[in-house]
Amino acid sequence: MEPIRYGMIGGGQGAFIGGVHRTAAAIAGNWRLVAGALSATPEKAMASGAEIGLPTERAYGSWSEMLEREAALPADRRIEAVAIVTPNHMHAPPAVAAMESGFDVIIDKPLADTLANAQAIADAAVRTGRRIAVTHTYTGYPLVKLARRLVAGGGFGAVRRVMVRYTQDWLSRAADLIDNKQAEWRVDPARSGDAGAFGDIGTHAANLVEFITGERIAAICAELTMLPGRHIDDDGAALFRLSGGGKGTLTASQVCVGDMNDLAIAVYCDEAGLHWRQEEPNTLTIKRRDRPDEVYHAGANRAYVPGDLLAIQRTPGGHPEGYLEAFANIYRAFGERLRGAPAGEDEPGYATMDDALAGMKFLRAALRSSRAGAVWVDI
Amino acid sequence: MEPIRYGMIGGGQGAFIGGVHRTAAAIAGNWRLVAGALSATPEKAMASGAEIGLPTERAYGSWSEMLEREAALPADRRIEAVAIVTPNHMHAPPAVAAMESGFDVIIDKPLADTLANAQAIADAAVRTGRRIAVTHTYTGYPLVKLARRLVAGGGFGAVRRVMVRYTQDWLSRAADLIDNKQAEWRVDPARSGDAGAFGDIGTHAANLVEFITGERIAAICAELTMLPGRHIDDDGAALFRLSGGGKGTLTASQVCVGDMNDLAIAVYCDEAGLHWRQEEPNTLTIKRRDRPDEVYHAGANRAYVPGDLLAIQRTPGGHPEGYLEAFANIYRAFGERLRGAPAGEDEPGYATMDDALAGMKFLRAALRSSRAGAVWVDI
Amino acid sequence: MEPIRYGMIGGGQGAFIGGVHRTAAAIAGNWRLVAGALSATPEKAMASGAEIGLPTERAYGSWSEMLEREAALPADRRIEAVAIVTPNHMHAPPAVAAMESGFDVIIDKPLADTLANAQAIADAAVRTGRRIAVTHTYTGYPLVKLARRLVAGGGFGAVRRVMVRYTQDWLSRAADLIDNKQAEWRVDPARSGDAGAFGDIGTHAANLVEFITGERIAAICAELTMLPGRHIDDDGAALFRLSGGGKGTLTASQVCVGDMNDLAIAVYCDEAGLHWRQEEPNTLTIKRRDRPDEVYHAGANRAYVPGDLLAIQRTPGGHPEGYLEAFANIYRAFGERLRGAPAGEDEPGYATMDDALAGMKFLRAALRSSRAGAVWVDI
Amino acid sequence: MEPIRYGMIGGGQGAFIGGVHRTAAAIAGNWRLVAGALSATPEKAMASGAEIGLPTERAYGSWSEMLEREAALPADRRIEAVAIVTPNHMHAPPAVAAMESGFDVIIDKPLADTLANAQAIADAAVRTGRRIAVTHTYTGYPLVKLARRLVAGGGFGAVRRVMVRYTQDWLSRAADLIDNKQAEWRVDPARSGDAGAFGDIGTHAANLVEFITGERIAAICAELTMLPGRHIDDDGAALFRLSGGGKGTLTASQVCVGDMNDLAIAVYCDEAGLHWRQEEPNTLTIKRRDRPDEVYHAGANRAYVPGDLLAIQRTPGGHPEGYLEAFANIYRAFGERLRGAPAGEDEPGYATMDDALAGMKFLRAALRSSRAGAVWVDI
Secondary structure, three states: OOOEEEEEEOOOOOOOHHHHHHHHHHHHOOEEEEEEEOOOOHHHHHHHHHHOOOOHHHEOOOHHHHHHHHHOOOOOOOOOEEEEOOOHHHOHHHHHHHHHOOOEEEEOOOOOOOHHHHHHHHHHHHHHOOOEEEOOHHHHOHHHHHHHHHHOOOOOOOEEEEEEEEEOOOOOOHHHHOOOHHHHHHOOHHHHOOOOHHHHHHHHHHHHHHHHHOOOEEEEEEEEEOOOOOOOOOEEEEEEEEOOOOEEEEEEEOOOOOOOOEEEEEEEEOOOEEEEEOOOOOEEEEEOOOOOEEEEEOOOOOOOOOHHHHOOOOOOOOOOOOHHHHHHHHHHHHHHHHOOOOOOOOOOOOEOHHHHHHHHHHHHHHHHHHHOOOOEEEO | OOOEEEEEEOOOOOOOHHHHHHHHHHHHOOEEEEEEEOOOOHHHHHHHHHHOOOOHHHEOOOHHHHHHHHHOOOOOOOOOEEEEOOOHHHOHHHHHHHHHOOOEEEEEOOOOOOHHHHHHHHHHHHHHOOOEEEEOHHHHOHHHHHHHHHHOOOOOOOEEEEEEEEEOOOOOOHHHHOOOHHHHHHOOHHHHOOOOHHHHHHHHHHHHHHHHHOOOEEEEEEEEEOOOOOOOOOEEEEEEEEOOOOEEEEEEEOOOOOOOOEEEEEEEEOOOEEEEEOOOOOEEEEEOOOOOEEEEEOOOOOOOOOHHHHOOOOOOOOOOOOHHHHHHHHHHHHHHHHOOOOOOOOOOOOEOHHHHHHHHHHHHHHHHHHHOOOOEEEO | OOOEEEEEEOOOOOOOHHHHHHHHHHHHOOEEEEEEEOOOOHHHHHHHHHHOOOOHHHEOOOHHHHHHHHHOOOOOOOOOEEEEOOOHHHOHHHHHHHHHOOOEEEEEOOOOOOHHHHHHHHHHHHHHOOOEEEEOHHHHOHHHHHHHHHHOOOOOOOEEEEEEEEEOOOOOOHHHHOOOHHHHHHOOHHHHOOOOHHHHHHHHHHHHHHHHHOOOEEEEEEEEEOOOOOOOOOEEEEEEEEOOOOEEEEEEEOOOOOOOOEEEEEEEEOOOEEEEEOOOOOEEEEEOOOOOEEEEEOOOOOOOOOHHHHOOOOOOOOOOOOHHHHHHHHHHHHHHHHOOOOOOOOOOOOEOHHHHHHHHHHHHHHHHHHHOOOOEEEO | OOOEEEEEEOOOOOOOHHHHHHHHHHHHOOEEEEEEEOOOOHHHHHHHHHHOOOOHHHEOOOHHHHHHHHHOOOOOOOOOEEEEOOOHHHOHHHHHHHHHOOOEEEEEOOOOOOHHHHHHHHHHHHHHOOOEEEEOHHHHOHHHHHHHHHHOOOOOOOEEEEEEEEEOOOOOOHHHHOOOHHHHHHOOHHHHOOOOHHHHHHHHHHHHHHHHHOOOEEEEEEEEEOOOOOOOOOEEEEEEEEOOOOEEEEEEEOOOOOOOOEEEEEEEEOOOEEEEEOOOOOEEEEEOOOOOEEEEEOOOOOOOOOHHHHOOOOOOOOOOOOHHHHHHHHHHHHHHHHOOOOOOOOOOOOEOHHHHHHHHHHHHHHHHHHHOOOOEEEO
């Protein structure tokens, strides 16, 4: 199968997530980076392109230039898709333009800075018939997919209670905003949207809840906070109600000292409880009352791992795969879909427009709830 | 030092917590059980007394009989204190009567079934000058005491966020209420009070938060639930605000399948995060940004454990002590205080009347919040 | 059931293990300490007796005095058994004398300082018909008993390989021998026997292997070492062969820095691997190829724990029991046997003379092997 | 920096490790696969080449053809290095020929099937002046490199004791040899060499010991075993002595049921103990007597990770990197060296010829020891 030729928008020197996307695509094996508009500053865009080995003529000075000139190339040479890895407020314009230029889109989460912009992307997708994948990375882990089958599949009965947390500490000090490209835009409402930590990582946590339970978060009561001197949330927690009647708590914080990237979820159903933690992603624990706790391993040499989940692992059990491989699984699945492979029975392998819009609505409801003094808001 | 002679009220055949109190007192070494009114049914009270080796003449048929007859014994023979281990609604009458008869009281938590009854106990204590200890067991663990010194002591800066959970699964099935003495009264409003899981274990979780942070829970927004057919909560969660400005989440459930007695807390301060889990009580983890995570061990051969915490451990490091030893530490501390030892600089070693009343107020606020649709209630 | 009246030999002021025995007996509930010869120095023996509340007339100045005077008391008052908690070289004389005086014996491990002395105890037991229990504490843990049923019971097939370790660090520094009563005799060949760490803790490790596998260690190739300036081993490791054909490694060290009391075992059989670690004694992990790892909990509310193992736990699941409770289980079982209860089908609940002699032979073989340059020695 | 153009020998359809090498090289980013002789069967070699996207003219039918024709290409087009991923007995011929054709070599471990063949490779390297890297993957983990600095750097004092194990279960059943390409050659003396598990994974364990301690294994007493019907070892254990005087145990087995790829090491020095386990490679634990255990994280946002180790991580702390990234680090370091970068002060970033020869000598000594009945053999 010929790799998908893609161009990247954003991800130049000093950026973090662009390199992650490129490595993920390389691990996936069915994508090939052939063009890029890696920075909004043309000189930096060119230099960044050279640094990662793009041919000069396809390291463009702006994304609009890239879309225009690539569209003019012969069909078997031009890019087929773009990967958008810019700050949130720069998602919608290139996404819409790319689709209108005939390109499919893979885009970092959250979908956009505002629900309106997210909706604009969604509308463009419908209008143009292009496909979109949103990189909610954590659903790329094989054991998260297994968790979904166990819970959303219904085998454990109804979902009663969920506890999810996503805690980091890289903004825990006032000084963390100084000279930190990652931090700077994330805490600036003009570039990140109205939400800080809840947009950056709270949406991941909410997506994980919805992915594993197969339900939507139907109502939320959230209280967001921030360190003195900051303008958008760097910390917050919420009670929530699931569409199926279960209840939950969600904490998202970038000021929880000592935690690096501590996304963890517990889902309690009528018959079993399920536990997963991103920092040790290769085990999944199922607890029941009348039998020993069961610890599943991601390893490809364990017969209990379904065949299609084996197929997205590259090494035998006990050879840990991590974040980049989970990310690669999203690229791989989207690439296969673009090449015509049928979606899995259960889920396509990446977050869809619907999933991403649900995340945007979750976020808007959380902000509204918090501004009103932490009252319940329906989604 | 002569052991404290005590009589037990409740804790007869089929009861659970009475045996725990007796074993804890035996491990503590400074208490001696000499009398008992172990059941509200005289025959059962007598049989229970015989079973645990009480002399016939001091196995009483009712607690009022015990109080009266013991008070009539010579001062060097009669009981000095009572341990009350009855269901919640039977706490206040014997506690008040015991104090009025001149006996000190150690009593299982929560202090009473209602705030009014709790207040009646408190009033009696003031009136009679007797001492009361409430067995919030989990503060008896040496590493919980160390956690308090680290957090409430202020060395980590202000408390930002707390996550506490206390989850069990022994009521997770409808059938769990049938033929289960432990379950029966706990889910009966007439005996347990208006609260179920939040009273039984939520108060432990709240007490742990207040003990470690040295603050009070100042406001709460709680949503309590229950399985179909039940009348009081078996599950719930809350957002809360601490008196010092920090925020938190609390989950208490007896229907979280797979969890046995999973009390766990994370406290995030300006400079460090602290993590402790009751099911592995002999480690305490401190995480900071600029140094490796630190794992403290309870062991008596680790120099970093303060001397007075070494003194409440019976074995060298690596010989795990558990729940019964934590419970014993509460008896030991109360016994020492009754024998005239000065309280520690920091905390007396057991939950006081004030702590217990705070727990009752927390509980009432949680119930009010939930009944009003999960709105914020100040405490 | 009337408690066993016992007297203690050794365990006075400054000693460690004597207090552990007394607390264990108190937790067990079916023993009562009524006499003691707690030190070889009469004044200290008396003072120690007073401190722990022995009546003056039964705090004896020497063990021979205790045996003689107790034997002269009426049958319903005198001690029925002695607990011997002296250093190793002082095990045999009181043990033999006690049995000859008509008392049963519970004795700390290893059985004696030399195989000859151990054999003398064994001979006396046969001659007098008295019973002996040796406190190999770690087999008192409920999950170790469960491990034995799973492995020695044969359900996992033949034992292929064992890895066992017992590492501590309390002798890791030269200075550790100065002013340390625990250390002093353990590293003195005249009091501890020829073996140091291998006698003190290596025998525990060997006992654990034999208990869980139901086999004997048949041959050993050991290399023991010690820090400069010491006279007996403080560290060593061995290859061994089991009577059933399996192989293993054993490490025992008191100079492994950072380890407190780290006894851990892995047993690999044809169909499953089993893992247990003393510092977290309430979980037992079973791993197989075609199903998730299984984590057993000791908790009394888990249906997979056999009824007789539930009966030796005092609290529901999730309320951790530890070293003292394991120790108590040994006292309890021996006490029940002395009161006429039949032994369990599988194992009596304490290490027998045979088990203890096997430990002594293991130890002698290890020493011989090491002295010959770490060659194989049959046991 | 222009990527290294390389050709792969072995690694065609059905092979495992070839794909790992290719993905690792892709993650490293400084290698480009441009040619291959992927199978000893020409048709399969061609088909395999097509499958992974090699241009037809550079998918060669044999390695000799590849070496000859690549050498004839212009210097700026031809391969610069070969990656050899064939079974052990097919390492030496292409390695020697490649070097003689002017190519550098990266080669899977162990270096060869016999010490003589390994020596032939070493001789060729000296003769031709070409460079060789051997992929002892596990030293590519950042925290293993940190472990080396802590231990071999001398900060913890002398090494006293090492425990290392490498256990798997994929050969635990007789049937595992049927229709299993991975297993087949590994248990065939003609293709794997005289050693089975000790060659396949025991050498990794030995390499890890030598890497972290900075010492060599100087003597060994090993007992290797195998299941009935097999011809080379699938399981074994050894005592060993380090060149610096420390002692150790090593277990390597492919029949330890339940273990997937369980390489774990503990190194005890005068002042600290160090613990690392490959299945959770992103934490490293250091234990000392007088301070809490320290858990290091690999994360790039932890200041205690040295800068050059940060540089070989692709994601911030808490985004787990795994086996493929460790493998990539080896490719990256070798590639940088081939481009003229100076070696690190401490270690080059990959196993050198010397390291690999040490491994071969370790292996030969282990086999000799075992055949002689598990006696000591100097290395």
